[in-house]
Amino acid sequence: MPTIYDVAAACGVAPSTVSRAFSRPGRVNAETAARIRQVAEEMGYRANPLARALPTGKTSLLALVVSDVTNPFYFEIIRGAEQAATEADYTLLVADVHESATAERKALERALPLVEGVVLGTSRMSDSAIRVMAQQRPTVVLNRVLTGIPSVITDNARGARRAVEHLASLEHRNIGYLAGPEASWADGMRWRAMREAAEMLDLRVQRFGPFAPTLTGGGEAAPVIAASNVTAVVAYNDLVAIGLMRGLAALDVRVPRDVSVVGFDNIFGAEICSPALTTVAAPLAALGKYAVQTLLAGMSSRTPPQVRPALLPAELVVRDSTARRARRRRS
Amino acid sequence: MPTIYDVAAACGVAPSTVSRAFSRPGRVNAETAARIRQVAEEMGYRANPLARALPTGKTSLLALVVSDVTNPFYFEIIRGAEQAATEADYTLLVADVHESATAERKALERALPLVEGVVLGTSRMSDSAIRVMAQQRPTVVLNRVLTGIPSVITDNARGARRAVEHLASLEHRNIGYLAGPEASWADGMRWRAMREAAEMLDLRVQRFGPFAPTLTGGGEAAPVIAASNVTAVVAYNDLVAIGLMRGLAALDVRVPRDVSVVGFDNIFGAEICSPALTTVAAPLAALGKYAVQTLLAGMSSRTPPQVRPALLPAELVVRDSTARRARRRRS
DNA sequence: CAAGTCATGGCAACCGATTGCCATCGCCGG
DNA sequence: CCGGCGATGGCAATCGGTTGCCATGACTTG
CATH class of the missing domain: 3.40.50.2300 (Response regulator)
Known part of the structure; x- marks a missing residue:
């Protein structure tokens, strides 16, 4: 790999001039700069990002x-x-x-x-x-x-609101929320927004969990939901929602006939699972x-x-x- | 951020000794090394990976x-x-x-x-x-x-063979292959192995495509397959297979009742789509x-x-x- | 006791760029 | 004709480690 020193030698100029030809366009004579760039091009010169980063801190x-x-x-x-x-x-x-x-x-x-x-x-x-x-x-x-x-x-609050409104418009009065990890900031937000929206619309919401934010976690929630009296569930995220649907299917609870399910995030998979998942799409x-x-x-x-x-x-x-x-x- | 120079000064040794205390364990007296490491620890010294990488080329x-x-x-x-x-x-x-x-x-x-x-x-x-x-x-x-x-x-050849054998055991005699990108090395392998396996088992295989290796690509294949006389399809990969199944569903062709579908790779999604996809699982x-x-x-x-x-x-x-x-x- | 070996630590060059500062030169205005 | 300024290029220090080579001193060995 050629360095600025090689290019400088080939051009008969100092390394610093080569450096400036690239990084300080106006600082060096236009003709000189053009010549340097030309030669550098021919030699296949590429600046070494490590060497550049060392003094400047710019690692890109x-x-x-x-x-x-x-x-x-x-x-x-x-x-x-x-x-x-x-x-x-x-x-x-x-x-x-x-x-x-x-x-x-x-x-x-x-x-x-x-x-x-x-x-x-x-x-x-x-x-x-x-x-x-x-x-x-x-x-x-x-x-x-x-x-x-x-x-x-x-904007999870808005998303959760939309989800609850949607379920309300489908005449669900009793909604469950499948909670995600305690440490999750988003979980807190989603749950709070749901509660608020439910209050506005005069629905009942129950919180289940926490469950792991995975397919498995959702599967584990299935018997809990099946045994509950909710007719619709909003899950912490799509993975949990999909896991839940699979778990419910295994328990012979049909979605959406028996229970409606809403997810969060709209990940790849929300569209291809069956039934295709209604979800709050994150951008x-x-x-x-x-x-x-x-x-x-x-x-x-x-x-x-x-x-x-x-x-x-x-x-x-x-x-x-x-x-x-x-x-x-x-x- | 302290450097080896700071550590060296604090220990009353040369920077090179500090460097060696870390990178050449045996090269320096055990006690000295221990002391240096101790002081370095206290000062919160971390080697700068850029500086290390510059002369050695070891960027990790x-x-x-x-x-x-x-x-x-x-x-x-x-x-x-x-x-x-x-x-x-x-x-x-x-x-x-x-x-x-x-x-x-x-x-x-x-x-x-x-x-x-x-x-x-x-x-x-x-x-x-x-x-x-x-x-x-x-x-x-x-x-x-x-x-x-x-x-x-x-080992695509083996996988393709298994897929064909499986379809043969289900009495399919007429199998389609949904090709992926021409430039794909794997596509060539899979197709070749399928043909060989089909020959061994005395089946007929047809090649369709190429199609884009995406859900959309698979969707585009649906009408082609629906209009063909194959009873089973092996797709270039799972994405195409899932796209195909969705496309077939839209055309009212049922999987697996009317057409069996096999994918390749066993990606996330192969399990959650509906019907769950039979596929050659890549490790x-x-x-x-x-x-x-x-x-x-x-x-x-x-x-x-x-x-x-x-x-x-x-x-x-x-x-x-x-x-x-x-x-x-x-x- | 002399010569050789080994352990240990320091010096200084080096990796390849960047950049502050200085030198030179041409040009301008006074 | 002189002082000053801008344009241009070079010198050398610097970033922070690594490492070849040398100096020193202790210890071993014949």
Whole structure:
């Protein structure tokens, strides 16, 4: 690999001039610069990003920390984030932390010195740990609010409201909520919004769980729901909802005939499962993209910007897992 | 951030000694080393990976290039790869190239100087381009064979054979294959193995397509299949198979009653779609893990190892999308 | 006791870029 | 004709580790 020294020698100029020909366009004579670039091109010169990063700190690397890469929730987020990063000439480092707070710390420890900024997808770390992190590197948090730290969140309240309204319009009066992890900020939001919406519409809501935010977790909820008197269920997320539907099917409870089910997030899979899942669609790609853009914005301006969390709209996608309440529950 | 110079000053030794205390355990007096480590610990010293990487080239970074992060095919591969990387104290850089050869080149160009090695998930690049790449950095190719370059592949031939045998045992005599992208190495393998297996069992196979390896691609295949005389279809991959099933459902062709469908890969979604998909399960996590391990092995030994591609077994997972051939096709 | 070996630590070059500061030169206005 | 300014290019320090080589001193061995 040729270096600026090689190019400089070939051009008969100093290395610093070569460097400036690339990074300080106006700083060097136009003709000289053109000649240098020409020669560099011919020699196949590429700047070594490590060498550049050492004195400047500009690695052009951003980290996206996700709790579980195999969770379809992240697919579109990753893609959106990567797109925004690429557009800004950054490379995205996706770190999977396997739902473990310790793995998360280790992954961050490893990646932090390399990256210029961090996007924390639904982190399992404590607020204070995140704040410590945010002092080391510009940070944006996804789907969680920490005062003082920029965050991008889905408008879950609105989504939950839509879901409850939808169920109410189908004459459900008795709704269940399948709770996710206690530590989940989104879970709290969703539950609260549901309760409020239910109160407005004069419905009854019950909380079940917590359950693991996985297919298995949803499956475990099935007997609980089957034994309850709710005619509709809103699940913490799509994975749980799908797991629940499969569990209910195994118990011979039909969806949506006997029980209506609504999920959250609209992940890949919500559409292909059977019955296709009615769900509150989170703007996943936009979430990832906007998070990275916010991060980059915060990195370029010296002043910590954006005090308020950015709220991205959620919409209800009605599919086949919700239906008008049956006259009576099956025995 | 304290540096080795700070630690050295605090200990009254030379920076080189501090460096060796960490990287050359035996090279420095045990007591001195212990003292240095102690002081370093107290000062919160962390080696700067950039500074270390500059002279040594050891970035502890590996790249995994995937054609599309949102393709569920990659989820487990990514996880397996990341696990193997983490175990070896490496960090995995996942690059999404959006199914575009040019984006792939650009992403590689950006990442290559940073990483010590590359795993190419189903690459869209030409063989020669890959060979050029492989000269720059140790490379392992996934699901594709290039002589001279280590590769890890699924035993598609065996999988395809199993699929055909399964269909034969269900009395299907007339089988269709939904082809994937022309450029796909796996597509060629699967089709060839199917033909051979069909010949052995005295079945008839027809090739349809190519179709895009997506849900949409599968949907587009539905009318073609409906109009054909095959009673069973093997699709290029699960995404196509699921798309096909949805398309057939829309045309009122029932699966598996009218047509049996088999996919490839056993992605997330194969299990939750309806009917649950019978598919040739690729050992996805193992594939990713083994690819990284092969890469690391190749990096440590100076000699290019492993001439033969590693063949990982594929198994048929029988679910609900295949059934005994009906007496007659619906009109 | 002399010569050789080993353990230990320091010096300084090096990786490849960036950048503050200085030198040179041409040109301009006074 | 002189002082000053802008344009241009070079020098050398710097980022933070790594490592080849050398110096020192202790210990072993014949």
